[in-house]
Amino acid sequence: MPDDYAYINTRVRVMRTKLLDGRALDSALAAGSYQEFLRVLSETEFAPDLREATAEGAGLPELDRALSENLFRTTQRVLGFADGQARSEVEVLLMKWDLANLKTIARGLVGGRGSEAIVEGLIPGGTLRPTALQTAAGSNDLASAAAAIAVTGHPLARAFRTAATAYAGSGRLLDLEVALDQGYYRHTLKVARELSLRRYLSREINVTNALIARTARAQGGALDPNLFVPGGSLDAGGFARLAGGDAGGSADIASILESSSLEDAEVAARTLLDRTARNVAVSDSQGPGIILDFLRRKEIEIAKLRLIGRGKFYNLPTEQIRREVQA
Amino acid sequence: MAGQISPTRSALLASKASLKTASGGADLLKRKRDALIGEFFALVRDALAAREQLGSVSKGAYTSLFGAKAWDSPEAVESLSLAGTGDYAIDMQIESIYGVKVPRINIPERTQQANFSPINVGARTIQAATDFGGVLEAIVKVAATETKLRRIGEEIKKTSRRVNALEQVVIPGIQDDIRFIRGVLDQREREESFRLKKIKAKLEREKEDADKAPQGGQHGSAAD
Incomplete structure (x- = not known):
């Protein structure tokens, strides 16, 4: 292989x-x-x-x-x-x-x-x-x-x-x-x-969950638990806590949740995934x-x-x- | 008009009544026009504000769309447009402003919940979808105020035409009729008075002749 x-x-x-x-x-x-x-x-x-x-x-x-x-x-x-x-x-x-x-x-x-x-x-x-x-x-x-x-x-x-x-x-x-x-x-x-691909996908799922929570906050609505994507470092409870701004100790998720606008959140998500892809490529x-x-x-x-x-x-x-x- | 009217005293009374009605109507219409103009200018401010809002909301929405199409691909954005049903229900009632039927549109509360999954959809695309929801609202607002404005504007034009028709055509026409009837009636009165004077003079002449005639007869019989 x-x-x-x-x-x-x-x-x-x-x-x-x-x-x-x-x-x-x-x-x-x-x-x-x-x-x-x-x-x-x-x-x-x-x-x-x-x-x-x-x-x-x-x-x-x-x-x-x-x-x-x-x-x-x-x-x-x-x-x-x-x-x-x-x-x-x-x-x-x-x-x-x-x-x-x-x-x-x-x-x-x-x-x-x-x-x-x-x-x-x-x-x-x-x-x-x-x-x-x-x-x-x-x-x-x-x-x-x-x-x-x-x-x-x-x-x-x-x-x-x-x-x-x-x-x-x-x-x-x-x-x-x-x-x-x-x-x-x-x-x-x-x-x-x-392993490297799994690591990347897991991080992508974290980023996706964080973006969903950030979008829900921007729209002033409640976070729909059905939107949770399993497979990352968060469980359903952790996903629910994202609504309150609790990143669960993850700096990556925090950078998305704490961004001032949806555009900034997307930029943070993109930067994070770019960095992960580069690290994966190197390692x-x-x-x-x-x-x-x-x-x-x-x-x-x-x-x-x-x-x-x-x-x-x-x-x-x-x-x-x-x-x-x-x- | 003066030629078609019969110059009688009853026609004169009827014309005077018409003149009073026409003048009253013209005054009423002028007051309606003034009130509509006031309403029009009040609405112009709302319409300008609605247009301005549409402009600023559209600018933001197109900027979001610009970024969404670039970062998330035009195909992905267009795919999302298929998710909408295309229906937008509004609550519209008809109200009357000084007899002018205008629409009153109540814009429904916008639901932030999109009918597509936000998973794997870029934040800019979601922002663009939200912004275009705002554009739709602003368009409805502009349509509501501008339709009102147009209806009131048309009514002002119609009322002005009616006032002008009354002041320039109908009232002068009735006044002409009255002048004509008065002229004819005065003429008739003068003729009547002249005729009466003639009759009186004739009667007096006949009386004088009659008074003179017996004197002439007595003189003749004495001579006989």
């Missing part, structure tokens, strides 16, 4: 060198206009994806599509390096987009949206086959959509079926989504045999840590390019965009 990761990690390390560095991002930030930003971007690894975005009359949707294509092509490439248990673990890292797609299908079906609208909202990433997603999107109800996903044998199919049952019982979309989220985390923890050179760190860096790179692109498109001051990018 370590041999698998030795190969994958070598390939991923090479890919990591192609990520945009600070200088390239600075050049993009310094661009005087949106067109110039696209020109700067077309001198990088993103060039093949920008054909549509640089066409006449193209705008932010084309840029977003180009960046998404780049991100998901990269993730698929990483997945292509892996096999066996390593593949299962890399798949776990990509499954958050499957989760997002299953939620999109569920939201669309519950909201009575047409299959076209649902398909438009699907993310071209993750591990679920697009044909299976389209079949599920074209279903008449949640039970049929769950059956369409179950046919693929996907690990989240069971969670989707449970979520559909939860919705049938309460009629609340919230229950469906919470069941799906909890099913997703249950599966990721089950698959993650590597686990023969495991999925490097892949995890790379995928995070890639996502952040894409997010920063989306920010700069939007800033340039709306002609915002460079300093304002820089502040947002550095947040």
Whole structure:
């Protein structure tokens, strides 16, 4: 098994060198206009994806599509390096987009949206086959959509079926989504045999629980105990205590709970997860840590390019965009 | 109008009554218009405040959306938009301001509880969803005040047109009628008085002739 990761990690390390560095991002930030930003971007690894975005009359949707294509092509490439248990673990890292797609299908079906609208909202990433997603999107109800996903044998199919049952019982979309989220985390923890990956996922769950508590406080509502995600260092009682600002002695959770706004809480959460991913990558050179760190860096790179692109498109001051990018 | 009216004393009385009604109506309408103008200006302040609120709330919401789409991906944000039913119930009643039917909209208390799971949803996206809830409220508020303003504005215009029609067309028309009837009646009176004078003069002449005639007969018979 370590041999698998030795190969994958070598390939991923090479890919990591192609990520945009600070200088390239600075050049993009310094661009005087949106067109110039696209020109700067077309001198990088993103060039093949920008054909549509640089066409006449193209705008932010084309840029977003180009960046998404780049991100998901990269993730698929990483997945292509892996096999066996390593593949299962890399798949776990990509499954958050499957989760997002299953939620999109569920939201669309519950909201009575047409299959076209649902398909438009699907993310071209993750591990679920697009044909299976389209079949599920074209279903008449949640039970049929769950059956369409179950046919693929996907690990989240069971969670989707449970979520559909939860919705049938309460009629609340919230229950469906919470069941799906909890099913997703249950599966990721089950698959993650590597200690480093488990450590990262456990911290991600802590961060998620802390953000839920911080959001509930910002909205002035009570903390819903059903939103608790097990698998981190907190138990249900500890989660309930988060509402009162008790971080249970965890400095990580405290930094999120004590942030002055939701934006600051998110920045604290992101910083924490970035640091954890980096630590995992350093300490686990023969495991999925490097892949995890790379995928995070890639996502952040894409997010920063989306920010700069939007800033340039709306002609915002460079300093304002820089502040947002550095947040 | 003067040509179509029969110049009689009863028509004159009827015209005078119409003139009184028209003048009274014009006064009433002027007072209604003044009251509506007062209401209009009071509402303008509310409408401007509502617009200002919409502007500031929208700015915040679009800033949140800007960050949400960048950090959480546009697809994730658009996926969340599918979660909403698109229904927004408001309590609307119709009230009457000086006879003008205007809507009174009571904006329902906003529930902070989203109908999607906050697990795995970025704080900026949740913030954007909350902010756009505020934008929806502000839009309804603007719609309520501006609809009121538009209805009252239309009523002021309509009332002004009515006042102008009364003051510029109806009242002068009735006054013309009265002048015409008075003229005709005066003329008739003068003719009557002239006719009576003529008759009187004729009668006096006949009387004089009659008085002179017996004197002439006696003289003739004496000569005979």
